[in-house]
Amino acid sequence: MCGIVGYLGKNDCVENIKEGLLSVEYRGYDSAGISYIYDGEIQIQKRVGSVANLFDSITCPKDTHCGIGHTRWATHGEVCEKNAHPHISFDNRFSLVHNGIIENYAVIKDGILKDVPFRTNVDTECIVNLVAYFCKVNPKLSDLEALCEALKNLEGSYAIAMLALDTPDTIYFARKESPLLIGKGDKETFISSDVLGLGKSCSEYVVVPNGVYGYINKEEIKAFGEGKKEVNLVFKSMISHSERAQKGDNAHFMQKEINEIPTVIENTVKIYLNEDNPISKVDKSFWQDIEKIEFIACGTSYHASMVGAMFTEDNANKVARTHLASEFVYNPPLLNKNTLCVFVSQSGETADTLHAVRVAKERGAKSLGITNVMTSNLASECDVCLPICAGVEVAVASTKAYNAQVTVMMILADFLRDGDYKDIAEKILSQAASIDLDGMWASAKKFVKRVANSRSIYFVGRHMDYITCLESCLKLKEISYIPCEAYAAGELKHGTIALVEDGTTMLAIVTEPKLISKTLNIVEQAKARGAKLIYFTSLNLKDFAVSEKDVMAAPTVDVELSPLFSIIPMQMLSYMVSVYKGYNPDRPRNLAKSVTVE
Numbered sequence: 001m002c003g004i005v006g007y008l009g010k011n012d013c014v015e016n017i018k019e020g021l022l023s024v025e026y027r028g029y030d031s032a033g034i035s036y037i038y039d040g041e042i043q044i045q046k047r048v049g050s051v052a053n054l055f056d057s058i059t060c061p062k063d064t065h066c067g068i069g070h071t072r073w074a075t076h077g078e079v080c081e082k083n084a085h086p087h088i089s090f091d092n093r094f095s096l097v098h099n100g101i102i103e104n105y106a107v108i109k110d111g112i113l114k115d116v117p118f119r120t121n122v123d124t125e126c127i128v129n130l131v132a133y134f135c136k137v138n139p140k141l142s143d144l145e146a147l148c149e150a151l152k153n154l155e156g157s158y159a160i161a162m163l164a165l166d167t168p169d170t171i172y173f174a175r176k177e178s179p180l181l182i183g184k185g186d187k188e189t190f191i192s193s194d195v196l197g198l199g200k201s202c203s204e205y206v207v208v209p210n211g212v213y214g215y216i217n218k219e220e221i222k223a224f225g226e227g228k229k230e231v232n233l234v235f236k237s238m239i240s241h242s243e244r245a246q247k248g249d250n251a252h253f254m255q256k257e258i259n260e261i262p263t264v265i266e267n268t269v270k271i272y273l274n275e276d277n278p279i280s281k282v283d284k285s286f287w288q289d290i291e292k293i294e295f296i297a298c299g300t301s302y303h304a305s306m307v308g309a310m311f312t313e314d315n316a317n318k319v320a321r322t323h324l325a326s327e328f329v330y331n332p333p334l335l336n337k338n339t340l341c342v343f344v345s346q347s348g349e350t351a352d353t354l355h356a357v358r359v360a361k362e363r364g365a366k367s368l369g370i371t372n373v374m375t376s377n378l379a380s381e382c383d384v385c386l387p388i389c390a391g392v393e394v395a396v397a398s399t400k401a402y403n404a405q406v407t408v409m410m411i412l413a414d415f416l417r418d419g420d421y422k423d424i425a426e427k428i429l430s431q432a433a434s435i436d437l438d439g440m441w442a443s444a445k446k447f448v449k450r451v452a453n454s455r456s457i458y459f460v461g462r463h464m465d466y467i468t469c470l471e472s473c474l475k476l477k478e479i480s481y482i483p484c485e486a487y488a489a490g491e492l493k494h495g496t497i498a499l500v501e502d503g504t505t506m507l508a509i510v511t512e513p514k515l516i517s518k519t520l521n522i523v524e525q526a527k528a529r530g531a532k533l534i535y536f537t538s539l540n541l542k543d544f545a546v547s548e549k550d551v552m553a554a555p556t557v558d559v560e561l562s563p564l565f566s567i568i569p570m571q572m573l574s575y576m577v578s579v580y581k582g583y584n585p586d587r588p589r590n591l592a593k594s595v596t597v598e
Helices: 013-027 051-056 105-110 123-137 143-152 253-259 261-273 299-316 351-362 377-381 400-418 422-433 437-445 448-452 464-480 513-527 559-565 567-580
Strands: 003-009 031-038 041-048 066-072 094-102 156-164 167-176 181-185 188-192 204-207 212-216 221-224 292-297 319-324 339-345 366-371 384-387 457-461 484-488 505-510 532-537 551-553
Touching: 003 013, 003 094, 003 156, 003 167, 013 031, 013 051, 013 066, 013 188, 031 051, 031 094, 031 156, 041 051, 041 094, 066 094, 066 156, 066 167, 094 123, 105 123, 123 143, 123 156, 143 156, 143 167, 143 212, 167 188, 253 261, 253 567, 261 400, 261 422, 292 299, 292 351, 299 319, 299 339, 299 400, 299 464, 299 559, 339 351, 339 400, 351 366, 351 377, 366 377, 366 400, 384 400, 400 422, 400 559, 400 567, 422 559, 437 551, 437 567, 448 464, 448 505, 448 532, 448 567, 457 464, 457 513, 464 484, 464 505, 464 559, 464 567, 505 513, 513 532, 551 567, 559 567
Parallel strands: 292 319, 292 339, 339 366, 366 384, 457 484, 457 505, 505 532, 532 551
Antiparallel strands: 003 066, 003 188, 031 041, 031 066, 094 156, 156 167, 167 212, 181 188, 181 204, 212 221
């Protein structure tokens, strides 16, 4: 959940690393740091806080051409300058940045490195000290050989970039499970956790294969795998460069990304309606003999998968279930060659989801990824991968990616039914074109103070509305820090109603006409016990004695498309509550955009 960047080339490394770190800062923003070799010494500068804070508070020489940088989301050790990356070895010969978790760092520290002085309790320091240790006990080892020896002792996941004082124009790298890419330009080489972190002048790139280590210098890029066998890295052309996202006239990226949702949905549908669409490129044999479908994901992607599974059962007439990736690996369902496992991840780097992919493939299931990043590990590890085409999403709380995921899964469900998804695609296009964003913002704004001043909130709904409750609840708690829970309305009386007291806020989502009476009968029981109700609906509730002042408008859309569009005002409400409470909705505390550790 950290971001790694490295640069070697003809231009200023500090400026290139700065641009790279700003592009991958969504991966972590607890602290940031940079390392380069200057005047015969390894230089390290790091600060708590944002990348901008780092570069605003340091001065670097302009004639350095090789360096590494890091933006951190803490997994081991508190958030402080000492624990920020890069870390330097005990002998000051090596500096290193790392994304991942070294599971046996305590064993290493108390064992092979028991006589080595440590500056921190961070797992990463074990790696750089191991490299220095092997150089010390065997001076004949090259820096690369010492790195190789260090890697043999590590258990866990890592993407590593390292500098060595003896070879100042070289970046050493290694990868196991955590993402790492190398890019090339004109007399320039880049290294990054993400294609976004590769420089604007990068013309081609490669995803470093799992289990590979090597080095980059001015003359060559060398990579090695098991048994020190050389690995041929096959570079691909950069089709386009994603400019670092700008907020434009919006106060925050989250606001911008919510406003982009109708366009994102339209663009995604149009891509899948093209003759040369992503589904048409898949070998037809892949879709044959599918008997059941298992959707596996985490967080917001899990909620999108719940919509996908429900839509698949309703439309494709196939058994479909959803699983939390973090639990799937411990108790997978019965899988075989006729099972399609669908793995959903915005970043394509969610560690639990990738672990689930490996478990499913070991059991013979077909694997289909759905992601926003086609250079990700998910895209490379699955048999087939479909893009959601949401564009870069910067805010940690996912919005437009959720809508794009649901769009693709609705299209997929109809395709699995009879191979034709034109009707649902055109219906989605029509509804997206009619969305009134201004009206949604205005309606949601009326309830900001009421929600923001609530001690806790309960979201309740049935069927598809329950899924919207889950995602709405997640959005609100992520960025406003208000304790809230989502429940299937029918479960309220099975325990949760005991928590209802005078002043409790309850938000009932009611978008399905056939469920009005069932849902409102339940929430009326809560109202009788003092709950203050907000009704989120596009339906006429006058027959139920509901006051207009308590009604937040939901978009008027076809019922089957309700999960795709009803979430938008809830995203808006969460955003405005966060801003009202004085928080930064783009960077909620303790969260990272891409969860790359288990």
